[in-house]
Amino acid sequence: MCNNYAMKVSPATLIATFAEAGVPMLFPDGLPNAEPTDSVRPTDPALLIRGSVSGEAALTTIRWGLPPTAPKRPLLINMRSEGRSFTSGRALVPASWFYEYTGTKYPKTKWTIAPVEAGFVTFAALWKTTPEGQRFSLLTVDAGPDIVATHDRQPAVVDPVDWPAWLDESRRAPALWPSPAGRFRVFETARA
Numbered sequence: 001m002c003n004n005y006a007m008k009v010s011p012a013t014l015i016a017t018f019a020e021a022g023v024p025m026l027f028p029d030g031l032p033n034a035e036p037t038d039s040v041r042p043t044d045p046a047l048l049i050r051g052s053v054s055g056e057a058a059l060t061t062i063r064w065g066l067p068p069t070a071p072k073r074p075l076l077i078n079m080r081s082e083g084r085s086f087t088s089g090r091a092l093v094p095a096s097w098f099y100e101y102t103g104t105k106y107p108k109t110k111w112t113i114a115p116v117e118a119g120f121v122t123f124a125a126l127w128k129t130t131p132e133g134q135r136f137s138l139l140t141v142d143a144g145p146d147i148v149a150t151h152d153r154q155p156a157v158v159d160p161v162d163w164p165a166w167l168d169e170s171r172r173a174p175a176l177w178p179s180p181a182g183r184f185r186v187f188e189t190a191r192a
Contacts, residue, residue, distance in 0.1 A: 002078060002140075003077060005093075005097065005098035006095065006096045006098070007034070007036065007040055007047060008037070008120075009096060014049070017119075017160075021161075021163050022164055023055075023163050024056050024057065025049070025058070027058070027059055028058050029061070032060060032061045040064065042064050042065040042077045043065055044063065044064055047059065047061060047093070048061065048062045048091050048092070048093055049093075049094065051167035053169045053170045055164060057167050065077045065136075066128060066130065066137045067130050077138065078139075078140050079126065079138070079140065081156050081176045082141070089128055090167060090169055091124075091127045092124065092163065092166065092167065093123040093155075094120050095120060095122070095123055095155075097113060097115070098113050098155060099111060101150075112188075113150070114184060114185055115184060115185075116184060122158050123138050123157060123158070124138070124155070125137060126139065138156075139156045140155060141154060141177060143178060144183065144184070145178075145181040146179065146183060146186055149186070150186060154178065157183070162174040
């Protein structure tokens, strides 16, 4: 499942795009200084758009990966969305594209999964304040037809039309679905 993605969109572009969608942004920690990167991995600080009960969005930087639920368990970087209600902690993670890996032996085949339309996508996420600080986990759904050849799960994508409802925790969360055919292009990147 997704454990690596690229973020090439500037905070200024995010602010303008969300304003066009009717989602005002706040900056509780000041405007994030996020450099474009081809690789965001678990434990890295990442741009996150947090929701609230007022419907405003907070653009901040938070580390990827919730603490383990039991000793000797891995970080919770991805969480199945099925059967969950998402009444609080809803967030969006902007990504330019993400990677999947296939194969059972090193080096594995690395696949880039990029949106067909230029720009970025937003993954559904949950964030929490933990003893280690604020952390988030991506939410997943069954893989859509473009992705299923590389993995049976995918990050849940929230479309711009659903941003206001997803980020407004006083409203019911929109349903999360696999991405439709033709949403992503998938190509081999390199061996990893």
